[in-house]
Amino acid sequence: MVTGPDLSAEDARERYVESVLTVVEQVPPGRVTSYGAIAGVVGSGPRRVGNVLARHGAPVPWWRVVRADGSLPPSHEENARPHYLDEGTPLRSTGAVDMPAAFWDPETRE
DNA sequence: TTGGTGACGGTAT
DNA sequence: TATACCGCCACCA
Numbered sequence: 001m002v003t004g005p006d007l008s009a010e011d012a013r014e015r016y017v018e019s020v021l022t023v024v025e026q027v028p029p030g031r032v033t034s035y036g037a038i039a040g041v042v043g044s045g046p047r048r049v050g051n052v053l054a055r056h057g058a059p060v061p062w063w064r065v066v067r068a069d070g071s072l073p074p075s076h077e078e079n080a081r082p083h084y085l086d087e088g089t090p091l092r093s094t095g096a097v098d099m100p101a102a103f104w105d106p107e108t109r110e
Numbered sequence: 111t112t113g114g115t116g117a118c119g120g121t122a123t
Numbered sequence: 124t125a126t127a128c129c130g131c132c133a134c135c136a
Contacts, residue, residue, distance in 0.1 A: 045132060068119060
């Protein structure tokens, strides 16, 4: 078989990206979820999720997606803080998100 | 084609 | 409690 472009695989990748962005959009204001939680829903590893947001995360509320410990890379943390204050997201004195209070599980939607 | 990299996560020290 | 290291896996140069 001639090695043509695998369009099905490319389409699968596109649907995967769309799935991730859809989950992010479903996170309620004032709540956050983690890369790992999204990974569990879309069926992939957490680094994949971060990679997707890095490339296609601009149009979605990316600040509602944080690391498992509730923190974000310093630069993004600066951009996210205003959103947290505006949405009333529970924060800790460290500047990270108060995970036990703010975590939203995309699988149980609570 | 091969190798390096990363918006992470968990475990070990 | 903080730091280091490894595992994972697709994307980019």
